[in-house]
Amino acid sequence: MVDGNLPVFQLCFSDIVVMITMKRFFPTLFVICFVATIDALSLIPDTLKDDFFAIYRKAAVTSRDIQVAPVTPENVTFYLFTKDDPKRFVKFQKDNLQKVNLPMNGKVAFLVHGWTGDREADWYTEIKDNLLNKNYGVVEIDWKEPANEYYYISSINTYDVAKIIADTMLELSQKKGVPLKNMLPIGHSLGGHIVGFIGQKVYEKSGQKLPRIVALDPAGPLFDVRPADKRLNSSSAEVVHVIHTDGGTFGYKDTIGTLDFFVNGGSSQPGCKRVDLADLTTITEPLSCDHRRAPFLFAEALAYPREYIAQKCGSWDDFEADKCQNGEKVAMGDLNSRNRGKFYLKTGKDRPFFKIEEEEKKKAGKEVEKNADKGTDKDSSRNGNRQDEKEKNKGPLSGIKEAARSVIG
Known part of the structure; x- marks a missing residue:
């Protein structure tokens, strides 16, 4: 069992080493460890930390054996x-x-x-x-x-x-x-x-x-x-x-x-x-x-x-x-x-x-126009912007998850 007196981030990072060795690393662990570390540094306002932990408060898992009690019909x-x-x-x-x-x-x-x-x-x-x-x-x-x-x-x-x-x-x-x-x-x-x-x-x-x-x-x-x-x-x-x-x-x-x-x-x-x-x-x-x-x-x-x-x-x-x-x-x-x-x-x-902002509609129209200008600097710019947008759309945890997948193989 986890010792409640030990800082969460210390537990997380000690378990990371074990789990990488055992190739049982899960992306979710990265998230809770990162946020726990930030928590220790007091870099996030309490209201935001509370909201985050309402979602991820039970995400941390360790390499220790976990006893899972069976779910019974009374639980549903x-x-x-x-x-x-x-x-x-x-x-x-x-x-x-x-x-x-x-x-x-x-x-x-x-x-x-x-x-x-x-x-x-x-x-x-x-x-x-x-x-x-x-x-x-x-x-x-x-x-x-x-x-x-x-x-x-x-x-x-x-x-x-x-x-x-x-x-x-x-x-x-x-x-x-x-x-x-x-x-x-x-x-x-x-x-x-x-x-x-x-x-x-x-x-x-x-x-x-x-x-x-x-x-x-x-x-x-x-x-x-x-x-x-x-x-x-x-x-x-x-x-x-x-x-x-x-x-x-x-x-x-x-x-x-x-x-x-x-x-x-x-x-x-x-x-x-x-x-x-x-x-x-x-x-x-x-x-x-x-x-x-x-x-x-x-x-x-x-x-x-x-x-x-x-x-x-x-x-x-x-x-x-x-x-x-x-x-x-x-x-x-x-x-x-x-x-x-x-x-x-x-x-x-x-x-x-379903009500898309007028600016979005105008933007969509411009994209169509750019697509018609193939081979021009406009088209090249669109491709560059698209690549930038891809990077944005990877999400806040993409680097962490990609690192985890490299471990999992």
Whole structure:
């Protein structure tokens, strides 16, 4: 066990040496060690440190053996809402389904929060209300105890949590007559991987794939070095609908589903300040801003599907250069789409996010003009600016994560 009297940064750096030797180094450790060291130097205001640790307060892991207690059905609670009475819920658990009353042919969505979250997740209500308007029953899932462990432990807990949810869905299908084809799991961050495991468990036990799962910026740390069968993947359901907003930092960077939306390129969102770790004055807001944007974008996409039209394209650079005008288009909130591939779209910095600032529109127009001037100094300048933007979009933790990957190999 960790001695609470020993400074965190000393523990971190002593464990780094051990973990590098054992090739068990994780990117998350870098983050907590860096911030802990800064904390010791009193370089960040208390309010900002509190906000950061609300996200990463349990991220540090060591090379010592960690005993992970199994997650039991008592650790996962379900809250059912229906359109008939959207303000009231029926609370139930896996072994207590007698209170559940759903139309046999009704659609049911299951919302799954991420690390350090609970049923009070601020995006639950908005997505719930928008789905109720589409005649879904909505089940808000609370797995707060397993979610509030060290990040490493919570990431392991996702397997058990997914199994409990999958078993509950199968029980609802068998005992309450709700077809599996009408069930839609939706998860954010660690919840994004949980919905992937749910799809895999349902298929394993029933031989039937879920028609669709939705992963909202699925977690990147630890999962980005796992094999496909140990995380969300493109075979987790018939359609694996993924929205990327913070790839390379808190979110999963690369294509991971069958239908991947890369909003504003997928790693950096307008209105979320970029943080330069060499200049602490840039730390002026939650570092999770980009990551937290995904569920709210999805909520708006459900309510305003015509405002969130994405275009199939080979890359963000090609999309910005208008090289994919003839590509497929799909609404990001379309829950019936069967499109496959990488899709891109732009949004603004303030709600509603589909309202792009006039300056952005003008900038986009200028980029089109520059693209027409191939072979000129303007084109060369655009390429240089694009490279600069790439460096910015790598995210505040990119150097740290790249160093970690070089160790992992």
